Each structure stands twice: as C-alpha cells, then as structure tokens.
Amino acid sequence: MKFTTEQVLALAPDASSAKAGQGLANARHWVTLGSDENAVWGECQGSGSKPYQTQIDLNEVAFKCSCPSRKFPCKHGLGLLLLFANQANQFKDSTQPNWVSDWLASRSKRAEQKAERAAKQSDEIANPNAQANRIASREAKVAAGLRELELWLHDLIRNGLAVPQIQEPKFWETPSKRMIDAQAPGLARLLQIAASHSVFGAAGYERMLKQLAKIHLLIEGYKRLDLLPAETQADIRTLIGFTQNQDELLKQSGVKDKWFVMGQRVTEEDRLRVQATWLHGATTKRDALILQYAHASQVLDASWLVGSAVEVELVFFASAYPLRALVKERGAIVSDLPSFELTIAQAMEAYAAALARQPWIERFPFAVQNVIPFHRDEQWGVRDAEHHILPIAPSYNKGWELLTKSGGHPVHLFGEWDGEVLWPLNVWPSEQ
Amino acid sequence: MWQDILKTAIVGTERNALTIPTRNDALGDVLSKLGANARESSLLSAAAAVALYERAGQLPAKDSQALPVPAEADDVPYCNERAAQHLSLMLSGEYQEVLPEWLAKLTQAQQLVPTETLPQLLDVGLRTTELRESIIRVIGKRGLWLARQKPEWKYAIGQIDEATWETDSHAARLALIKKLRMQDPAAATQRLRSSWQENSPKERTEFLEVLRTNLSPTDEEFLEFALDDRSTIVRQAAAGLLRHLPESGFVKRMVERVRPLVSFSRKPRNKFAVEVTLPAERTAEMLRDGITAKSPYTAVGDKAWWLTLMINAIPFTFWLEFSGLTREQLIQAVRKSEWEKMFLEAWLKSGFRSGDIELIEAILQHSSLDITWTVLARGMSAPRLDELLIALLKNHQRTNFMEIGGQLLIARQSEWSQELSMVILANWEPIYAHLLKRLSYYVSNLALYVNAALIPQAMAKIARHNPTDKTTENLTNILQFRADMLKEITQ
Numbered sequence: 001m002k003f004t005t006e007q008v009l010a011l012a013p014d015a016s017s018a019k020a021g022q023g024l025a026n027a028r029h030w031v032t033l034g035s036d037e038n039a040v041w042g043e044c045q046g047s048g049s050k051p052y053q054t055q056i057d058l059n060e061v062a063f064k065c066s067c068p069s070r071k072f073p074c075k076h077g078l079g080l081l082l083l084f085a086n087q088a089n090q091f092k093d094s095t096q097p098n099w100v101s102d103w104l105a106s107r108s109k110r111a112e113q114k115a116e117r118a119a120k121q122s123d124e125i126a127n128p129n130a131q132a133n134r135i136a137s138r139e140a141k142v143a144a145g146l147r148e149l150e151l152w153l154h155d156l157i158r159n160g161l162a163v164p165q166i167q168e169p170k171f172w173e174t175p176s177k178r179m180i181d182a183q184a185p186g187l188a189r190l191l192q193i194a195a196s197h198s199v200f201g202a203a204g205y206e207r208m209l210k211q212l213a214k215i216h217l218l219i220e221g222y223k224r225l226d227l228l229p230a231e232t233q234a235d236i237r238t239l240i241g242f243t244q245n246q247d248e249l250l251k252q253s254g255v256k257d258k259w260f261v262m263g264q265r266v267t268e269e270d271r272l273r274v275q276a277t278w279l280h281g282a283t284t285k286r287d288a289l290i291l292q293y294a295h296a297s298q299v300l301d302a303s304w305l306v307g308s309a310v311e312v313e314l315v316f317f318a319s320a321y322p323l324r325a326l327v328k329e330r331g332a333i334v335s336d337l338p339s340f341e342l343t344i345a346q347a348m349e350a351y352a353a354a355l356a357r358q359p360w361i362e363r364f365p366f367a368v369q370n371v372i373p374f375h376r377d378e379q380w381g382v383r384d385a386e387h388h389i390l391p392i393a394p395s396y397n398k399g400w401e402l403l404t405k406s407g408g409h410p411v412h413l414f415g416e417w418d419g420e421v422l423w424p425l426n427v428w429p430s431e432q
Numbered sequence: 433m434w435q436d437i438l439k440t441a442i443v444g445t446e447r448n449a450l451t452i453p454t455r456n457d458a459l460g461d462v463l464s465k466l467g468a469n470a471r472e473s474s475l476l477s478a479a480a481a482v483a484l485y486e487r488a489g490q491l492p493a494k495d496s497q498a499l500p501v502p503a504e505a506d507d508v509p510y511c512n513e514r515a516a517q518h519l520s521l522m523l524s525g526e527y528q529e530v531l532p533e534w535l536a537k538l539t540q541a542q543q544l545v546p547t548e549t550l551p552q553l554l555d556v557g558l559r560t561t562e563l564r565e566s567i568i569r570v571i572g573k574r575g576l577w578l579a580r581q582k583p584e585w586k587y588a589i590g591q592i593d594e595a596t597w598e599t600d601s602h603a604a605r606l607a608l609i610k611k612l613r614m615q616d617p618a619a620a621t622q623r624l625r626s627s628w629q630e631n632s633p634k635e636r637t638e639f640l641e642v643l644r645t646n647l648s649p650t651d652e653e654f655l656e657f658a659l660d661d662r663s664t665i666v667r668q669a670a671a672g673l674l675r676h677l678p679e680s681g682f683v684k685r686m687v688e689r690v691r692p693l694v695s696f697s698r699k700p701r702n703k704f705a706v707e708v709t710l711p712a713e714r715t716a717e718m719l720r721d722g723i724t725a726k727s728p729y730t731a732v733g734d735k736a737w738w739l740t741l742m743i744n745a746i747p748f749t750f751w752l753e754f755s756g757l758t759r760e761q762l763i764q765a766v767r768k769s770e771w772e773k774m775f776l777e778a779w780l781k782s783g784f785r786s787g788d789i790e791l792i793e794a795i796l797q798h799s800s801l802d803i804t805w806t807v808l809a810r811g812m813s814a815p816r817l818d819e820l821l822i823a824l825l826k827n828h829q830r831t832n833f834m835e836i837g838g839q840l841l842i843a844r845q846s847e848w849s850q851e852l853s854m855v856i857l858a859n860w861e862p863i864y865a866h867l868l869k870r871l872s873y874y875v876s877n878l879a880l881y882v883n884a885a886l887i888p889q890a891m892a893k894i895a896r897h898n899p900t901d902k903t904t905e906n907l908t909n910i911l912q913f914r915a916d917m918l919k920e921i922t923q
Binding site: 026085389 | 442479490492493513517
C-alpha cells in the first residue's frame with residue numbers, strides 16, 4: 001500500500017496536529033525506524049529522556065504512541081506515516097521489536113474476543129419476558145409522543161407559520177424535549193432542523209414546511225406501520241430514533257467487495273462530531289455510508305484512507321434504500337482507482353429512484369464523471385460533458401482548491417447531494 | 433400548486449382553507465385520497481407529496497455559457513513530496529521566514545510548486561508584495577491559469593492590459609508598473625506619463641518610488657517633468673531620485689548653488705578649515721528642486737536647512753575636485769566645525785549612493801552619526817552592502833563599527849555572500865552577543881541568511897559557543913530546516 005501525503009494529512013484530528021506531524025516527518029527526529037508488511041514503527045526523540053514509541057498497524061491503519069498526547073492520531077503517528085509515505089527507504093529495520101509485536105498480538109486478540117462476545121451475547125437473551133416488556137413500554141411511549149407531536153403540528157398549521165413565536169427558540173424546544181422524553185430522539189433532531197430555518201424569516205418558510213411535511217409523513221407512517229413493507233418500517237423506526245441492534249446485524253452475512261473509500265466528511269451535530277465515510281463497491285457498484293459519532297474528547301476512526309480501496313465485508317442497516325452499513329470483516333488496503341460512469345443527469349435519476357424507495361434521504365452519494373468545476377457570479381458549480389450543472393453549496397470553502405485541481409479540465413468528482421446543492425468531497429483526474 | 437400550499441401554510445388553515453387541486457396523473461391519485469375533513473393533516477400530506485414529487489422529478493439545469501479555456505499542461509517538473517511538505521509547513525506559519533529563500537531556490541532548480549498549494553501561495557503574494565516576483569516563477573502554467581480566474585490574483589498575470597489599465601485600482605496599477613519596470617524600464621516611464629495627472633499626489637509619489645529600480649540617465653527627462661509638479665511631496669520624491677544621477681542637470685544646479693557658499697582653506701600646522709555662507713534667499717528654481725521653505729528641525733534654521741538639502745544632492749567627488757584636498761583632509765576640515773554633521777552626513781549618503789566603501793569607512797572612523805542606517809542600506813546593492821559589512825564587521829572592536837554593522841546587517845534580508853558569512857562565523861561570539869543585547873528581535877537573521885553552503889559550520893559554531901537556550905535552539909532549528917529543505921530541492 002502506497003500512502004500519499006494528502007491521505008495521511010486527512011487523518012489529522014486538527015490543523016495544528018497536521019502541522020506538527022509534518023514537522024516530525026523527517027528521519028532526523030527518529031532514533032529508530034522500521035517496517036514490515038504489517039506495521040510501521042519508530043522511536044521519536046521528544047523533549048523527555050526516553051524516546052516515544054510510535055507504531056502503526058498497516059492492516060487497518062491504527063495508531064499507537066507512548067506519548068501523553070490526547071490527540072488521535074498524535075503528531076508522532078502522523079509524522080511517522082508521512083515519513084513512511086515519502087521516504088520508505090529510511091525504514092531500515094525489518095524485525096518487529098517486542099513493543100510492536102506485543103501490541104499487534106493484543107490487537108488481534110481483542111478482535112477475537114469481541115467476535116466471541118458478540119457471538120455469545122446473541123445466544124443468550126437474559127430474560128426474554130423482561131425484554132419483551134421493555135420493548136412494549138417503549139413502543140407505547142413513542143406512540144403517545146407521536147400523538148402529541150401530531151396535535152402540535154396541526155395547531156401550527158392551523159395558526160399558520162407566520163405566527164411570531166415561531167422565531168423564538170423556546171417554541172421549538174418544548175416539542176423537541178418532549179420527543180426526547182418519549183424516546184423518539186430522531187424526531188427531536190428533525191424538529192431542530194425545521195427550527196434552524198426559522199432564523200431566515202419568511203425566506204425560510206418553504207424549507208420549514210418541507211421539513212414539517214417530512215415529520216408528518218413519519219407520524220402517518222408510524223400509525224400504519226404494519227401495513228408497510230419491512231424495509232420501510234425499518235426506515236421509519238430508524239428516523240424516529242429506534243436503533244437497530246448492531247450485534248444482531250453483524251450476525252447476518254454481509255456484502256463482500258473491494259470498497260473504494262470515496263470521501264469523508266466530519267460535521268457537528270448536537271455537540272457530537274459525526275464522521276461520514278462513503279464507500280463504493282468495485283463489483284457490486286453499491287454505495288455504503290459508515291457513520292461514527294464522537295464526543296469532544298473521543299477520537300474518530302482514522303483507518304479510512306480516502307482514495308484507497310479496502311477488501312471489506314459490510315452489513316447494511318435495514319432500509320428500503322440501504323446506505324448505512326457496518327464493517328463485519330476487514331481485509332487488506334489496496335491502491336486502486338474507482339471508475340466513474342455516471343453523468344449528472346444519470347446521477348439525478350439514481351437519486352430520484354432512491355427517493356422513490358426512501359423519501360427521507362438527506363444526503364446522497366454522487367460520483368459523476370468528467371465534470372468541470374467553475375466559478376461564476378460568486379457561485380461555484382460543476383458542469384459535465386452534456387452541459388448539465390450541479391450547484392455547489394454556498395458554504396463550501398474549498399472552491400479554489402477544486403478549481404486548481406481541475407485547471408479547467410474535466411475531473412471525476414465525488415460528493416454529497418442534498419437535493420439542492422452538492423458538497424464536493426474528492427476529485428480524481430480524468431483519463432481524458 | 434406548491435405555492436398555493438405554502439401560502440395556506442403561512443397564513444394558517446384557520447383563515448384560509450386549502451383546495452386540493454385535481455390532476456390526471458399519479459400525483460393526482462395521491463392527492464385525491466387525502467381526506468377533506470382533517471384540514472391540517474391533508475395540507476401536510478399534500479405538502480409532503482408535492483415536495484417529494486418536485487424533488488424527485490427535478491432535472492439538472494443546463495448551461496451553455498463559455499467556460500474558461502483550460503490550463504495548458506506544465507512541462508516543468510514539480511518539486512518532490514518532501515519539498516511540498518516543507519512548503520505547506522511554511523504556508524501554515526511555521527518557518528515562514530524561510531519561504532523567500534525556498535521560492536528562490538525552487539526557481540533556480542526550475543521546479544514548480546504542487547498544484548494544490550496554488551490558492552494559498554497566490555494569497556501569500558496578495559499580502560506580501562515583495563514575494564510576488566518569486567511566486568510567479570514557481571506557479572507554472574496552472575498557477576497563471578488559476579490567477580486569471582480570481583481578480584485579486586491578477587498581480588500574477590502581470591501583463592499591462594490596455595483594456596483594464598484605465599479601470600484598475602491604484603494598487604493593481606502599481607504592481608503592474610513594478611513588474612514592467614523590471615522588464616522594460618523605459619516602457620514603465622512611458623506608461624506612467626500617459627496618465628500621470630489622473631493620479632493623486634500620494635499615488636504619483638508611490639509611482640516615482642517604483643522608478644528606483646533600474647534608475648538610469650534616461651529617466652532624467654521624466655523626473656524633471658515631475659519636478660514641475662504642484663505638490664511638494666511629488667517634487668521631493670523626484671529630487672530624491674535625481675540625486676542618484678550625478679550627471680543630471682539637477683545635481684549640476686545644486687553644485688552651482690553651493691559653489692559660491694562654501695570654501696576650504698589651509699591653516700598652519702597642516703590643518704584645514706571650511707567656511708560657509710548661508711544662502712540669502714530661496715528662489716523659485718530652488719523650490720522646484722524640492723527645497724522646502726521651513727526647516728523641520730528646531731535646531732536647524734531655515735537657511736541652514738536649504739543648504740543641507742543642496743549639499744545632500746552633491747556627490748563627494750565634487751568636493752575633491754572643488755577643494756583640491758584629499759578625502760582625509762576634507763573630513764579633517766569639517767570636523768569640529770559647526771558644519772560637521774551637515775557635511776559628514778551628506779558625504780556618507782553620497783558614499784552609500786555610489787558604493788564608495790572606503791569613504792564610508794573613513795567617515796565612520798571619525799564620527800558617530802545618528803542616521804537611519806536601514807534606509808541608507810536600501811540604496812545600496814546587495815554585493816556592495818556585503819563588502820561594506822565585511823569591512824565593518826572585521827573591525828568590530830570599534831564600537832562604532834559594530835553598532836552600525838549590526839544595524840546594516842539586519843537590513844540585509846536575503847542570503848549573505850559566502851565571504852560575509854565567513855567573516856561573521858569567524859567573529860561569531862562578539863557579533864552574536866551584540867545582536868542579542870541590542871537587536872535581540874533579529875538574532876534569528878543569523879540563521880536565516882547565513883550562506884547555505886555554510887549551514888553546517890554555523891550549526892557547529894552554535895553548538896560550540898552558545899549555551900543551549902530558547903534562542904540558540906530556535907537558530908539551530910531554522911538552520912536545520914533550511915538544510916533539509918535545500919536538500920530536497922537540489923537533490
């Protein structure tokens with residue numbers, strides 16, 4: 001596996017780590033440097049007397065370092081991987097020292113234990129009756145919550161969106177808190193999105209109404225849950241806030257493929273950082289979304305190298321249009337390039353087909369071929385060979401980087417489409 | 433249809449009932465099933481259905497406007513990945529003082545910066561005008577292409593564009609003139625003259641400053657024209673430049689004005705003296721030559737001020753000829769006279785203008801003058817300044833020399849010649865100690881500008897002579913970074 005500087009820097013938790021990591025990407029800072037096909041390791045001379053021991057598991061790109069930093073990966077890990085990416089010949093040792101082999105062994109042992117635990121858990125459900133009661137009581141709470149929300153929603157429409165109190169945060173906090181209590185956190189989240197449109201005044205009414213209509217659709221759907229296909233039931237329950245049991249999911253057999261890591265985006269949601277990693281199957285041509293949530297002090301999974309490909313078995317969450325997935329088993333990372341086959345019009349068609357099955361889709365993967373980024377009247381967009389255009393999100397701040405990468409030539413682009421604007425995540429040079 | 437739904441939702445169903453339209457399509461089927469009695473519910477259902485229908489049915493917009501012609505492929509190689517890492521480190525603020533050198537060396541090695549750094553680098557040029565020239569050389573065809581896409585980056589394109597010259601901002605014009613002055617000095621003056629009167633006095637002064645680059649006797653005519661300006665600051669700027677042209681009519685006029693006012697005489701015991709008569713009046717011609725009416729200093733009278741301005745414009749060689757005395761004798765004649773400061777400063781300035789290092793040394797041996805050395809240093813070419821610095825720093829035992837040498841050294845902000853660097857290394861301890869004591873902010877210049885070939889020696893010096901503290905650690909880091917980055921560019 002050959003890493004690029006860009007891939008490694010994308011793993012940095014923040015700009016200062018990226019900077020410090022680049023400073024350490026020099027053999028001068030390292031007392032020892034070694035690598036084999038499974039790992040890279042090195043000892044970095046810090047300010048203390050004892051050098052820090054830094055190591056990277058290449059199979060999954062996992063980092064470990066003896067330094068006290070809370071950043072993950074720390075600057076030593078980033079520096080080591082950058083150095084490995086650019087000057088692999090500096091890594092002269094090829095025999096793993098004990099501190100490396102011990103760590104790798106403990107990692108594979110932990111992975112086994114986890115698998116065992118998962119297998120065991122699923123066998124024994126402690127008390128089937130108690131669990132059934134728990135489920136029944138939650139369903140009752142959610143149903144009651146939804147009835148209240150329905151009344152609130154109808155009141156709102158009866159009085160009209162132009163009522164002044166709609167601009168006040170308190171107006172939305174009440175029902176949204178109520179949904180948390182009713183164990184329907186997904187609806188609380190959807191309400192907050194609707195509330196966020198209120199700051200735009202009259203201009204926000206249109207989006208607000210669309211969002212409220214989505215909530216209404218969920219409430220109506222939940223009322224008739226039994227009449228709907230199982231996948232749609234799963235979508236509605238997930239959006240309301242029921243979680244799908246991940247251990248159960250992982251027992252299913254998954255989709256094995258070589259998955260390209262197409263792009264990654266970290267957003268903030270309710271003081272949580274959400275990392276979305278988009279994958280695309282080489283053979284299956286399916287898209288998959290791996291989500292990870294982290295609190296401020298928690299670290300995000302740094303093992304997905306954008307632009308690489310990994311042999312993985314993925315299990316998809318139940319949905320009428322499955323996108324979100326879990327990793328069941330992970331294989332080696334390989335260097336390979338995805339193929340881009342869709343024009344903008346075809347990508348839009350795929351989006352429409354997905355909406356027909358799952359009308360609540362919020363973000364949809366767009367991999368379009370041969371598009372030219374452009375900048376006109378303070379707005380960014382891309383245009384394909386058929387002269388179709390996709391507008392780029394106004395808040396996207398890497399437009400100039402996008403433009404310089406293309407140089408006015410067509411590039412392949414991957415991004416998230418929200419139904420109105422595109423958020424570019426990655427570009428590849430076109431073969432043309 | 434959506435607009436009707438939205439309007440009803442805004443005013444509220446209480447005031448306005450929604451009539452759900454009928455349609456002969458799939459959407460119509462859905463809408464027709466919505467209950468008419470539960471008004472709020474059917475409005476929301478209709479909104480959901482219509483919004484989804486529109487969202488799923490939207491077609492991509494079509495656009496046939498011309499896009500910019502794509503960039504041509506670059507045929508010059510890019511720098512390697514490690515060099516690119518050094519660049520992004522400097523762009524993030526670390527070791528940013530080394531960036532000018534990195535750019536210069538990259539140009540020498542005929543390499544380009546990686547494409548993804550172009551926006552950041554072009555922004556650096558926006559803020560730091562001194563770096564523009566070197567930035568333009570390393571951005572390649574892709575960079576020039578990119579610069580054409582954003583008006584702020586226009587400086588990188590650099591051609592004087594007849595079409596936009598008239599409408600460009602002053603800053604943009606200034607940048608273009610600067611560039612033109614380097615390539616074709618006469619064309620730059622020509623261009624300035626064509627729209628001279630449209631500029632404000634301050635703008636005219638800034639344009640004149642640009643002519644300092646590649647100044648030659650062919651500029652005299654334009655500068656004489658600028659002396660006719662109504663604004664004092666413009667006349668003074670033109671006069672300041674004309675001083676650098678010893679053969680100019682301007683300098684000759686000053687000589688003729690001064691000739692009857694000054695005389696030197698021999699005294700007994702091999703002594704010499706100077707006699708000065710103050711000018712009686714200030715004529716209109718003098719006003720035109722930038723001689724202002726009022727002295728800005730309380731200690732200097734108006735008439736003495738006029739004389740000072742005249743003498744400042746006269747090259748030292750005139751005095752040798754005029755008096756028949758030697759350099760030493762002239763210095764001796766004015767010393768201890770009430771005119772000492774006036775003459776010595778004027779001669780020193782002349783020495784800096786003509787690069788007469790012996791004259792500068794001779795004056796400094798006798799007198800300590802309070803002058804802004806960094807400004808003087810600007811008028812001297814880098815090789816000459818290095819020579820002067822060598823002369824001063826070799827004799828650093830003289831407090832005067834060390835003081836002025838230090839001042840000039842910090843004004844010399846690009847790689848020092850090998851000879852100068854060797855002198856500094858040979859006299860490392862006193863120079864380091866002096867800078868640390870008097871100009872501590874600039875101590876890092878020792879690491880930033882020492883000749884690249886002597887970096888190992890400089891590191892050895894620091895290791896041997898200086899205690900390990902924050903300052904020396906910083907110097908060592910800079911030197912190490914320079915060594916690393918140079919290696920990646922040149923190998």
